[in-house]
Amino acid sequence: MTSPPRIRARGWGWRHGGRLAWAVRGVDLDVQPGERVLLLGPSGAGKSTLLAGIAGLLDGSENGTGEDEGELTLDGALARDARARAVRRGRGEAATGLLLQDPSAQTVLSRCGDDVAFGLENHAVPADQIWDRVRQALDDVGLRVALDRSTTHLSGGQRQRLALAGVLALRPGVLLLDEPTAMLDPPGAAQVRDVVADVLASSGATCLVVEHRVEAWVDLVDRVVVLEPGGGVVADGCTGAVLDRHSEALAAQGVWAPGRQSRTPRRAALPADGLLTARSLAVTRDTSRPPVLSEVDLEVGTGRCTALVGPNGGGKSTLLLALAGLSRPAAGEVLADRALASGASPNPHRWRPRELVTRIGSVFQDPRHQFVTSTVRAELTLGPRRAGVPETDTTRRVDGLLERLRLAALAEANPFTLSGGEQRRLSVATALATAPRVLALDEPTFGQDARTWAELVDMLADLLEDGAGLVVASHDEPFVAALADDVHRVGDGRAPRRVPA
Amino acid sequence: MSALELGVRDDVDPGAVLARANPVAKLAVATVIALGLLLSVDPVTAGVALALELACLPLTGVPLRGAWRRSWILLLAAVPTGVLTAFFGVDDGAVLLGLGPVDVSAGSASAGLGITLRVLAIGLPGVLLVLSTDPTDLADALAQVLRLPHRFVLGALAATRLLGVMAGEWEQLTLARRARGLGDDGLLGRVGTFGGQAFALLVLALRRGGVLATTMESRGFGAGGERTWARPSRMSWLDVFVVMCGAALTTTATAVGIAVGTWELVIVGSA
Numbered sequence: 001m002t003s004p005p006r007i008r009a010r011g012w013g014w015r016h017g018g019r020l021a022w023a024v025r026g027v028d029l030d031v032q033p034g035e036r037v038l039l040l041g042p043s044g045a046g047k048s049t050l051l052a053g054i055a056g057l058l059d060g061s062e063n064g065t066g067e068d069e070g071e072l073t074l075d076g077a078l079a080r081d082a083r084a085r086a087v088r089r090g091r092g093e094a095a096t097g098l099l100l101q102d103p104s105a106q107t108v109l110s111r112c113g114d115d116v117a118f119g120l121e122n123h124a125v126p127a128d129q130i131w132d133r134v135r136q137a138l139d140d141v142g143l144r145v146a147l148d149r150s151t152t153h154l155s156g157g158q159r160q161r162l163a164l165a166g167v168l169a170l171r172p173g174v175l176l177l178d179e180p181t182a183m184l185d186p187p188g189a190a191q192v193r194d195v196v197a198d199v200l201a202s203s204g205a206t207c208l209v210v211e212h213r214v215e216a217w218v219d220l221v222d223r224v225v226v227l228e229p230g231g232g233v234v235a236d237g238c239t240g241a242v243l244d245r246h247s248e249a250l251a252a253q254g255v256w257a258p259g260r261q262s263r264t265p266r267r268a269a270l271p272a273d274g275l276l277t278a279r280s281l282a283v284t285r286d287t288s289r290p291p292v293l294s295e296v297d298l299e300v301g302t303g304r305c306t307a308l309v310g311p312n313g314g315g316k317s318t319l320l321l322a323l324a325g326l327s328r329p330a331a332g333e334v335l336a337d338r339a340l341a342s343g344a345s346p347n348p349h350r351w352r353p354r355e356l357v358t359r360i361g362s363v364f365q366d367p368r369h370q371f372v373t374s375t376v377r378a379e380l381t382l383g384p385r386r387a388g389v390p391e392t393d394t395t396r397r398v399d400g401l402l403e404r405l406r407l408a409a410l411a412e413a414n415p416f417t418l419s420g421g422e423q424r425r426l427s428v429a430t431a432l433a434t435a436p437r438v439l440a441l442d443e444p445t446f447g448q449d450a451r452t453w454a455e456l457v458d459m460l461a462d463l464l465e466d467g468a469g470l471v472v473a474s475h476d477e478p479f480v481a482a483l484a485d486d487v488h489r490v491g492d493g494r495a496p497r498r499v500p501a
Numbered sequence: 502m503s504a505l506e507l508g509v510r511d512d513v514d515p516g517a518v519l520a521r522a523n524p525v526a527k528l529a530v531a532t533v534i535a536l537g538l539l540l541s542v543d544p545v546t547a548g549v550a551l552a553l554e555l556a557c558l559p560l561t562g563v564p565l566r567g568a569w570r571r572s573w574i575l576l577l578a579a580v581p582t583g584v585l586t587a588f589f590g591v592d593d594g595a596v597l598l599g600l601g602p603v604d605v606s607a608g609s610a611s612a613g614l615g616i617t618l619r620v621l622a623i624g625l626p627g628v629l630l631v632l633s634t635d636p637t638d639l640a641d642a643l644a645q646v647l648r649l650p651h652r653f654v655l656g657a658l659a660a661t662r663l664l665g666v667m668a669g670e671w672e673q674l675t676l677a678r679r680a681r682g683l684g685d686d687g688l689l690g691r692v693g694t695f696g697g698q699a700f701a702l703l704v705l706a707l708r709r710g711g712v713l714a715t716t717m718e719s720r721g722f723g724a725g726g727e728r729t730w731a732r733p734s735r736m737s738w739l740d741v742f743v744v745m746c747g748a749a750l751t752t753t754a755t756a757v758g759i760a761v762g763t764w765e766l767v768i769v770g771s772a
Binding site: 052055057083084086087088090094096097098100102104105106107108109110111114117118119120121122123124125126127130131134151152163166167170321324326327352353354356357361362364366368369370371372373382383386387416430431434 | 635636637658659661662663665666670674676677679680681682683685694697701704705709712713715716717718719720721722724725727728729730731732733
């Protein structure tokens with residue numbers, strides 16, 4: 001391993017090409033070799049940009065991709081020079097290693113071994129040494145797969161460990177982790193975190209990690225740095241002291257401070273009327289393959305929240321699509337109650353899209369998948385218009401939703417330009433705009449900060465009180481605990497098992 | 502979606518001669534056959550070439566069913582082109598079918614058949630090349646054997662990884678449109694929805710592509726300097742043999758065409 005460098009930032013800032021606002025500005029920071037730093041701050045504070053800067057990926061020179069100010073150095077050399085020098089040295093030792101959030105976008109090649117070897121090739125490591133180091137790196141992350149195993153069918157957690165192996169193969173002196181577990185299920189997240197702990201213990205590398213879920217990383221770091229949008233470093237010190245002193249402010253910004261996230265569970269649900277019933281239902285992702293789940297019997301009732309829990313890949317989302325009338329059952333059926341069907345076919349998957357929107361609303365895991373217009377207001381107006389709601393009612397409804405979900409100021413903004421939390425609120429609002437009696441949500445709290453999380457729970461609890469039926473696929477235990485009346489554990493291809501709420 | 506899943510070739514026998522050949526050799530064979538057949542439009546030359554290609558199919562390691570499943574689409578290009586030529590091509594010889602303004606003559610029918618067979622005979626090696634070649638191996642060969650710029654080759658290779666991801670995204674987008682109440686307005690509405698959906702896919706692709714580019718750069722890609730190759734790609738005697746077989750196939754087909762008298766040089770531009 002390269003010995004960890006001294007990282008030093010003085011008045012450092014970065015502005016992406018073509019942007020008016022600085023992504024990050026006025027950062028003063030010193031990180032000593034071997035230190036482990038947790039970077040906190042609200043979205044838009046420039047945490048990711050700072051990591052990319054330290055990784056030497058931001059080039060502010062004449063033909064670069066943006067503009068920099070101040071200085072950012074590794075052992076006195078500009079970060080991007082330090083990167084280039086390490087690549088050219090030919091020892092296969094990178095100055096820094098960067099792991100990002102999205103596992104599916106970090107796989108470069110189609111075979112596991114090749115993917116890990118990619119960085120070593122770029123660093124001009126002789127071919128006869130490459131494969132030993134690839135095996136070693138895969139070993140280090142606990143990924144026991146054949147080198148020629150296809151990367152296509154790895155789970156999110158495995159992919160993230162594969163990406164980490166690609167980083168570790170280069171023996172970086174600094175490990176830069178940008179929300180490395182935000183998109184993983186709890187077991188996958190725990191594995192990645194444990195691998196990082198082992199690596200740091202054995203290598204002594206410096207580590208800077210950005211994570212919203214403080215509790216998982218707090219034992220691993222010895223220092224917390226808080227960034228503010230446009231304000232540089234606003235708090236810096238040893239972990240306990242910073243979290244204690246700034247807990248109020250951090251919670252208000254949506255950072256998960258330990259012990260501050262629990263919420264009183266809602267009162268017990270009223271006796272329910274059935275809305276949707278699944279009978280001997282089998283669902284499949286791919287019609288040419290056997291069903292991922294079969295013999296499913298469950299019910300969604302008025303004023304009740306039905307939760308589907310279990311590991312990623314177990315079939316939660318696929319089951320949810322069938323319940324929401326978006327996919328055709330492979331066998332068995334989904335039946336809508338007569339009141340819910342109100343004249344349409346009893347099988348939701350046979351409903352026309354216009355019929356579907358007024359009966360079952362869907363919220364997808366990635367909100368961007370469901371945006372179809374160019375402004376927030378148009379996005380909310382679309383559903384009611386499709387359903388034939390009179391124009392004056394539509395306007396009233398949309399204005400009400402904009403107000404209630406704190407989106408009024410963004411009414412004319414393009415949905416794709418919103419922050420993650422705003423996109424989530426908008427995606428829920430679009431589903432609510434047609435006042436469906438059933439709402440199906442897929443991992444609604446995925447990657448959300450604490451503030452959006454709490455808002456979501458409140459909003460959904462209100463809907464339940466108004467008599468809506470909810471069905472939620474989620475591996476967020478506090479979320480399920482706060483809302484669910486019925487919990488079904490999904491996995492291993494068998495029928496979901498009902499577990500106590 | 503199977504057509505988009507490049508690099509997923511579970512059913513190809515890795516021990517077959519052509520599966521072991523260097524991708525550049527296979528590319529050379531496909532090119533030689535294409536160039537040879539472009540010289541003439543006649544059913545005999547193209548037919549002999551196609552017959553020989555089908556006879557070589559076992560050497561590719563691609564099972565018959567798999568080959569058919571991925572290559573039948575060639576017929577969609579080949580048959581209509583041939584039929585149109587038969588109807589609207591320059592008439593010559595006995596009229597076989599008179600339909601008022603359009604006639605099918607012996608000459609135009611022969612040209613139509615020739616075009617159909619030619620499209621198939623040129624297309625089939627291309628399809629087999631894709632089926633029996635891993636994209637990674639192709640990239641290795643293009644960069645190491647043909648010495649194409651590795652930044653370009655590896656960038657394109659990484660982009661193929663995103664194709665599979667994008668296929669999944671497209672499915673999600675389609676489902677989400679139904680969930681939003683779209684998709685039941687007949688053809689025009691569907692065209693509009695499709696445009697919006699394609700734009701959304703583009704936005705998502707750019708974002709994913711950005712993450713992928715950052716990942717690659719952070720692992721030293723594009724920092725200049727030399728690069729080594731974990732999977733050396735070289736031409737062997739087997740490859741020389743494979744290329745010579747391709748040349749022999751083209752020569753045989755052309756020789757038969759000339760012997761029968763149907764082979765006629767097409768001057769580029771006058772066809």
